[in-house]
Amino acid sequence: MSNHSVLDAGPADGPAEPAGPAPKHSFFERLYTGTGGFEIVGRRRFYYALSLALVVIALLSIVLRGFTLGIDFAGGTRIQLPASGDMDTSQVEQAYNEALGHDPVTVQKVGSGASAAFEIRSDTLDAAQQDKVQTALFDAFHPKDSSGTVTRNSISIAEISETWGGEITRKAIIALVVFVALTMIYIAIRFERDMSVAAIASLFFNLIVTAGIYSIVGFEVTPAAVIGLLTILGYVLYDNVVVFDKVEENTRGVLHLTRRTYGEQANLAANQTLMRSINTTVIGILPIIGMLVIAVWLLGVGTLKDLALVQLVGMIVGAYSSIFFAVPILVSIKERFGPVAAHTRKVLAKRANAGSARIGEAAAERAGAASGMARQQRPPGSGAPRPGARPSGKRQKRRH
Template sequence: MSKLGNLGARLHRGEVSYDFVGKRKIWYGISILITITAILGLTVRGLNMGIEFQGGAVFTTPSTSASVAQAETYAQDSSGHQAVVQKLGTGGLRIQIAGIETGKADQIRDALAKDLNVNAEKINADLVGPSWGEQIASKAWQGLAIFMVLVVIYLAIAFEWRMAVAALVALIHDITITTGIYALVGFEVTPGTVIGLLTILGYSLYDTVVVFDSLKEQTKDLTKQTRWTYSDVANMSINSTLVRSINTTVVALLPVAGLLFIGGGFLGAGTLNDISLSLFVGLAAGAYSSIFIATPLVADLKEREPQMRALRKRVLAKRAQASAEGELAAARAGVEPDEGEPEDSTPAVVGQRDQPASRTRGRGRPSGKR
């Protein structure tokens, strides 16, 4: 842990760094590949929408000896629709059937009671009409759209429109990956999933805004110097906040992982899967996009400005001049530019050296100069 703390301090001071912005084409390629996979999953498999979005019924039975597979068969035979069955901690079953008419609920409940050998009056039925499900889906999309618009407006005012565009691209990237994972895994999409999506978008924006704030502070009066380009400063901003972003992401992922893998996997709490999966995937994707997508994209957009292009030319010209002067000084010192120091010799001094004056040097000259 002490080594990690020392590394974080060195990253913050700029003593060590990793060229995230310089290798942005690699990160763009990885993101495009993952996004295409997610879109293919959405296109081929589609989302498993819960009854809250498409209507249906949820039947909760008392304790029964029937297995999940048997209950799925009974529910499909009695309703003619695909059923999702979960085992409850009380020994009962939660049978969810989407797309059925609410008028057939009593008929299906009687059939399930007979097949499961339980009392029909003890089976609880929660009904959701198709029109209400459509309203819920519409409200969810409206809420997501309003959230996106407010985010863009805030970032454009607090920072600039290029950062707002980059943050919006990162958010769309996170949503696409998360929904694609849902399609590939086949988890049910419920209102809890929407809540999870909005939550992870907040986490993603938090990491992004932290980097943007550092970038905004470090780029003040950037054009008045010739040492760093905008991409260089953007890379320093990522490195200075890297450990902080990793720490906050790991701390947030640990309880969510426990909720997903322990609660949903070992304990069989299937109702937790809808929100825990969106949180787990979204938090990881949000941390990735804030480092590898948002800030490099801002650097790409800023480098297109005439002022930043002129600054880049000046910086590169100064670096080329400094390199040439260094090579010339090394040549005068008798050292090749790419030659290492001999192990048994005195290190050569690069640049102009001050030679000790000789007592007899310059004697006899009219000017007396040495």
């Protein structure tokens, strides 16, 4: 009976299946199907480092640079000049500069058609400065009032005191604090304790980073921007609810199984909701981009710019924080102590033991295969004769 190596498949074993590599899926296929192909929880240290860097940069900018406060918060003088002909913001800035020797804080076009006007925001001007600016703007553009009459009184000037700006600031901060507090209460009721902590951390992350981007870029903070920020916090809460609902569904009963850990199930949930979050974000920012393009640039409604900018920035940051920040934090909290931590250690230990057993079996198979192949490749008549073997024909002939 000939010897066969264990690599040879006998007829009773049936046809051998090819041991090729697992099929590879493209990036977009894994993204669309949510098959768990992206290591979000497994690479949480990287996302923690990235998130920490964003928070540190945002806080440094807020502390060192501060914010560009609008006239409603900082106080100052607002001048409204009716638009006519081919006027643009650079011409208005030049006329203002020639009158006072310095540029205004901002100049933007508001409204469209017959109601279009240029809104000039500057530091607080005294009566003499206001008169000089009004005269310079009238001489340069000869604006008309609503009745079509060219008159200097068509240029309106309003002064906003610092006291009024401080009151507006105080009310905005109160509104922000109340909103955040109510959101935290809802999260604490809606989710379990650990999910509540992760969702609140995601909420503050989004708030700090969005405010930091406003500080870095120098966007003007207006009441519209504050309203937009409150709206964005609501969007972040909605995104967290969607993601954590899927995590809760995937991890239900995981402690009674030993095939996957809590973190792996949470990672699968993050993958399954990743495409949904991207779709929601894209659908959400399309109207905002439309607002910026149509309302601000084409129609010249500059007052909508502040609302659109904070929503655009906040929705992008919120989509990142709900997947790549909130879910890893939740898993880290779960795996530090309690039944989830014990279950994770149990699953990993069982997996390690199974891996060691498979390695031992593979080594034994390789050793057996090598031994069988060596016996098959031994040339005839080589080596010592077997015990009890008869002499070869040549030796018997020599004896005779």
